Amino acid sequence: MDIKAYIESGILELYVAGTLSEKENEEVYALMQKHPEVLQEVLEIEAAIVKLTASTSQRDSDHILQRIKQTLGFDGNKDTKVVSIAKPKYNWITYTGWAASIVLAAGLLWTVNQNKQLQSDVQIAETQQSLLETQIANSKNSLEDANVLISVLRDDNITKVPLAGQGNFASTFAKVYWDKDSDRIFLDAQGLPDPPEGKVYQVWSLTLTPLTPTSLGTIDSFTADANKIFEIKNANESEAFGITLEPAGGSESPTMDQLYTLGVVSAS
Template sequence: MDINAYIESGILELYVAGALSEKENKDVHALMQQHPEILQEVLNIEAAIVKLTASASPSDTKHILDRIKQTLGFGGKNDSKIISIAKPKYNWLTYTGWAASIILAAGLFWAMNQNKQLKYEVQTAKTQQSILEMQIADARNNLEEAHTLISVLRDENITEVPLAGQGDFANTYAKVYWDKNTQRIFLDAQGLPDPPEGKVYQVWSLKLSPLTPTSLGTIDSFTTDENKIFEIENLNESEAFGITLEPAGGSETPTMEQLYTLGVVG
C-alpha cells in the first residue's frame, strides 16, 4: 500500500470532517492502527482545523505580533538573522477541497430546507384556497336557501301551521310552512332545544280520524344547523304535524311521552 498516496488522496480530511460512510470510517480506523504515519496525519489535520477555527475568532493579537517579531529576529535589537522557511507539511489544497465539500453540504442542506418550506407554503395556500372555496359555496347555498324561504313566506298559497309545546315541553314551539304544490314543508324548529346525545327529533304527518302517524324523517343535523330551518318532503294529505324526541335512527311510531310540539292544519 502506498501510504503517501493514501494520505494525499484527501480521505483523511473527510474522515476528520465526518463525511465518510460507516464502512469507510472503519477502514480508516483500521489503517490508523496499522500505520503510524496515517495516525499522525489524522492528528495533524485535527490540529490544523483547531488552528483555523481559532484564527477565525476575534482575540487579542498583540501576543501574536510579538511572537512573529521574535521569530523574524526583530526582538527590539538591530541584529538581523537569516530566516529559514520550510515547506509546510500539510496539504492545504486538500484542506481547501475538504472545506469546499463542507460548504457544499451546508448549501445542499439549506436548499433542502428552502424547498421544504416552499412546499409547506404552497400546501398552506392550497388549503386556504380550498377553505375559501367552501365558504363561498356555503354562502351561495345559504343565499339560495334564503331566497327560497323568502319566496315561500311571500306565497299566498303556502299553509302556515304553528306547532305548540305539549305537556312537559310547553315552552317549546315550531312552525311548518306547507307548500302543497311542490309537496314539501319548511320546518322552523328554532323553538326546540338541542336534543340529548343519542336522541333525534322526528317529524310526523298525522291523519286525525283515525289517528294515523306517518314519519317524515329525523332531523339529524339539528345541532349543526344554525338557522334551524329544514326542508322536508311531504307527500301526505296531512291534517296535523307533530315532533317527537326519538332514539337515534328514529322510530316506527311516535313516542307520545316525548311529544314536544303539535299543530293542526287550519
C-alpha cells in the same frame, strides 16, 4: 437560453452549495421547474455531495494515527531518542476537496430546508384557497336558501301550520310552512330546545281518521343548525303535523309521552 451551457457554467453547483443570492436562487428554481434536465443535474450534484461526505466521514482513524506516529518517529522502538520531524507536505487538493464537501454539504442542507419550507408554504396556500372556496360556496348556498325561504313566507298559497307545545312541553312551539305544489315543508323549529345526547327530533305527518302517523324523518343536524329551519319532503295528504323526541336513528311509531309539539292543518 442554451441550457447545456448553463448547466456547464457551474451555477448549479453554487446553487446546491447555497452561495447564490436570493434572486439567483429563484432563477435556478424557475429553470428547474421548466427544464427537467436542469432539475436532474441538481439532483445528481446533491447525490454526489451525499456520497462525498459519507466517504470522508468513514476514514480509518487508527490508520491516520499510525501515519502521524511514524512521521514523528514513534515507531514502537523504546530506544529511540531523536524525534524526526518531517517537513509537512501540504496536499492542497485534499484540503480543497474537504472544504468544498463541507460547503456543498451545508448548501445541500440549506436547499433541503428551503424546499421543505416551499412545500409547506404551498400546502398552506392550497389549504387557505380551499377554505375560501368553501366559505364562498356556503355563503352562496345560504343566500340561495334565504331567498327560497323568503319567497315561501311571502307566498299566499303556502299553508301555514302552527305547532303548539304539548303536556310537559307546553313551553315549546314550532311552525310548518307547507308547499303542496313542490311536496315539501319548511319546519321552523326555533321553539324547541337542543335534544339530549343520543336523542333526535322526529317529524310526523298525521291523518286523523283513522289516526295514522307517517314519519317524515329525523332532524339529525338540529344542534348544529343555527337558524333551526329545515326543508323536509312531504308528499302525504297531511291533516296534522307533530314532533316527538326519539332515540338516535328514529322510531317506527311516535313515542306519545315525548310529543313536544302538535298542529292541525286548517281546513281553509
